[in-house]
Amino acid sequence: MRETFLYAVPHSLLSRAEIGRRVSVPFRNRKVIGYILEKRQGDHQEELKEIIEVLDEEPLFPEGLVPFFQWMSEYYLYPIGRFIQSALPGGLNARPFKTGQITEKGLKALQRLPAQSREARRLLWTKNNPGKRLPSPIDLAHTLQKKGWLIIESRTDKSGVGPLIRKFVRVKKGSDFESVLQEAKGSIKAKNESAFLQAVFNSEGVLLKELSARFSNGAYLVNKWTKRGVLEKYEAPVVRNLAGEVMFPSPVPNQLYDQQKAVLEIIQHRLKKRSFSTYLLHGVTGSGKTEVYYGAIEEAIGQGRQALLLVPEIALAVYMEGLFRSRLGNRVAIYHSGLSAGERYDQWVRTVRGEVDLVIGARSALFSPLPNLGLIIVDEEHDFSYKQEEGPRYQGRDAAVVRGKLQKALVILGSGTPSVQSFQHTATGRYQLLSMPERIERRPLPEVQIVDMKKMSKDETGNGIISPILMAAMEESLTDGKQVILFLNRRGFNRVYLCRSCGQPIRCSNCDVALIYHLREDRLACHYCGFHSEPENRCSTCGHKGMKAYGFGTERVEQELREVFPDRRIARMDRDSTRRKGQSFLILKRFSEHEIDIMV
Incomplete structure (x- = not known):
């Protein structure tokens, strides 16, 4: 929907209905999630539907951001609600979905339909999975609804992210460290028990997991002193730990130029x-x-x-x-x-x-x-x-x-x-x-030299990837104790699998672009939609056997360098090698600490 709509706020929700919060509202014959963008005072002549529920304890965006959302929506011709939804962290968005409920008429139809028919399989699935998202194709469900065998309902998936809750341990109010030690002099048996109590008393609250890691008998001691009424467990939100380490300290320069x-x-x-x-x-x-x-x-x-x-x-x-x-x-x-x-x-x-x-x-x-x-x-x-x-x-x-x-x-x-x-x-x-x-x-700008490898003979270029001039420059830098970075805007091992008979490449069935061969996974992959398949030896166009790989990407460059420089530390940094969280940071950190000689 491109428009915005007015709703009345019931008296019970007045204190919580603030700009930037999500609300559940009736819309035609269903409930939908919306965002409060503006509050107006006064009576309206038309009858307004009321907000059902305010979903957030605090605003998700400030009032000052609303004009920006409105401008983006109008200028780029995109519904403002969907624009806000795309801007918010993904887990906050409640997503609507369709669920089904089988009717009495549908149960009777299920008994007489062939067991392997599409209608019977869908009716049986709906009967066994009440309240779950209907599988595709949804058109089949609509057909069954027209026959009176199924009732389709709209629901909202409220599962999503929220604060990360962890268990903590703290001292109960009124407890004093010296008094506790004095009263429990005979019951402190573990060697580290005093140090354990001291650690908890010196903090306003400490993670239970941290205590267990620090003291081998931490869980036992927590339970012991909780039963005695000295300590108490509680839950509280914590900020998730990001990789964000400092790669190398960068002090502020004494003066600018x-x-x-x-x-x-x-x-x-x-x-x-x-x-x-x-x-x-x-x-x-x-x-x-x-x-x-x-x-x-x-x-x-x-x-x-x-x-x-x-x-x-x-x-x-x-x-x-x-x-x-x-x-x-x-x-x-x-x-x-x-x-x-x-x-x-x-x-x-x-x-x-x-x-x-x-x-x-x-x-x-x-x-x-x-x-x-x-x-x-x-x-x-x-x-x-x-x-x-x-x-x-x-x-x-x-x-x-x-x-x-x-x-x-x-x-x-x-x-x-x-x-x-x-x-x-x-x-x-x-x-x-x-x-x-x-x-x-x-400092002078670096010297740039363009090398036309088409003018070189095969004996000079070898595998056709690294020119003699680049090879000499790399050897000189490495001998001097320096590092080398090679940039290539193509990932994968081979760029294209071609038929030597008709010249057609193996293409993605979704995007119609040539698939790229990746050696590590031993598969062909599309870099646009993620589709992948096993390498084929027969052309799907003409049926000729004997497909051949052409071109090279970062994966093949890395392999060639390992053969040429077997004693050097080589790393590759591209989308394939940095899929795991924090991997790009670790590679850059290793390079900054001179643990990598050549980075592709």
Whole structure:
């Protein structure tokens, strides 16, 4: 639904019906979940339906974020309710589904229908699975309903994420450590019992799991002193532990370089005005933009406001989070699709409660519920990753500028190669251009050499992957004790499986794109939809036997390097090797600690 609707709030729910909370409301002949976007006082001439239930104990987003949701909905032609649903952590969204109930008429039909017929199987499943989601195809259920054999009902799946609850142990009120020791002098038998009691008395509450890990007889001691009325167990929510370790401490530099100072002074002066403006920070690679970002964020936080830092990649978000948290402490949140549903929930709740000064994340962090936003930074603003191509389609960079305007925040778009659109906006006066044309310490740009391997003979190129020039450069760097990074924008082992007779590749049955061969899993996979199949030796188009693999990806490059440099430590970092949580961070950390010689 694209419109918004008015509902009356019953007197019993007045105190809880706040903007940003979800509510259950009647809509036609069913119940649906909605969001409170506005509250109006006074009587209405028309009869309004009443809200049934308020689902949240606290708002999921601040009132100041509502105009931004409304603008996104209108500009990108997407229903506002679904836009908010896509912005919230996935586990918070109650999802509707269809369930079925077999009728008396249906039971009679089940007895006379052939047991293996589609209708009989569906009726039997519905009878044995009351209240469960109807399997596909749903059209069959509608057909059975028309015959009077089935009743279809709409329900809402309320299962989702929430706070992580853990058991704690604490001292009961009125208990004193010295008095307890004195009274129980004869009953303290375990050698570590006094140390155990001291640990609990010195804390306001300690995790039961932590006590069990610290003291081998922790569970026994907890139960013993709980029965004596000295200790008590209780449950409380905890924030899920993120990987967010600091890769390597990054101290604040003693002083900035002249171009950094000049740019930062302009930004700080503008921040003090507390008004909207957009700067395009054009700084070459290595010019020190990150330190300018830090100075701007520190100024915004010093003014009692909050900051949002958007980066194009999850791996970069992890790095940035470690860097800024080492300087700003734990009032930093990270938000991206690589986190679990529970972790995203925790970070979202921390943010909406005002426990966070800085949010760092990829495109989805744009909707972070920061109630007092004063600064938005879009790093690498030219990157295509800011454009969402599915669900609600939007351009994150442009939307960030609009959010800054609505919340009177300063927006900084940073890039070494600005997009044409942003650069044009500086020419027309919509944005202001800030330039940092020199690298720190006037370091020269790296030498770039283009090698055309088509002009080389097969004897020179060998396997056709690594040129002699690149091989010599790698050997020189490794001999000097340096590290090597090889970039390749193709993952997998072979890029395509071709028929040598008709030239047709093996294609994905869903996307009609060529499947990529992955050696580790020994399978062909589609990088768009995830479809995979076993390698085939017969062409499905012409029936000819003898398919051949062509091209190479990161997996094959890694294998070739291990053969050429058997004594070197080699690692591969791509979507396939970093599927497990925290894996990308561990690889980067190992590389930063010189535990990896070559990284692909």
